[in-house]
Amino acid sequence: MDTIDRLLANNHSFAETVPEKHLDVEPSLRLAIVTCMDSRLDVFAALGVGEGEAHVLRNAGGVITDDVIRSLALSQRKLGTREVMLIHHTDCGLEKVTDDGFRAELEQATGVAPSFAIESFDDVEGNVRQSVRRVRRSTFVPHRDVVRGFVYDVDTHELREVHVEDAA
Numbered sequence: 001m002d003t004i005d006r007l008l009a010n011n012h013s014f015a016e017t018v019p020e021k022h023l024d025v026e027p028s029l030r031l032a033i034v035t036c037m038d039s040r041l042d043v044f045a046a047l048g049v050g051e052g053e054a055h056v057l058r059n060a061g062g063v064i065t066d067d068v069i070r071s072l073a074l075s076q077r078k079l080g081t082r083e084v085m086l087i088h089h090t091d092c093g094l095e096k097v098t099d100d101g102f103r104a105e106l107e108q109a110t111g112v113a114p115s116f117a118i119e120s121f122d123d124v125e126g127n128v129r130q131s132v133r134r135v136r137r138s139t140f141v142p143h144r145d146v147v148r149g150f151v152y153d154v155d156t157h158e159l160r161e162v163h164v165e166d167a168a
């Protein structure tokens, strides 16, 4: 049995044991979380968040791309969220590549240079600050009073806040 078949079997048991629910499409905590796709970060468990409570947007690095702004605009303007929590983490895969290196690797392998930015980084706190500022400066996202950034330690599971002053 391959992995996805195994997960389908898991889902069958899950659906049988968990009672039917009708949760509202609007997250009850009115919160959107942007974080990395890293498999060691169990966002719901680490924050004590349950289903129906928050939007969780994930990509490689948890970086603020145009697509994340698109999702935050929908999250706030159509689905009622008001606060944004950004979570980057220690030992991220994006610290192990460089923009130029990975771009060259993709071009060499495929004959096409990607149109997207790789968004690698070597300073996780600096990257959190950059991400917080990108959200705070996007007028597509109307509610920017509470945009806070954190680094999650994948070994200790502790979150540490990165305080971000708005640069001039």
Ligand SMILES: [Zn+2]
Binding pocket: 036, 037, 038, 060, 061, 062, 089, 091, 092, 093, 094
């Ligand atoms: Zn990561």
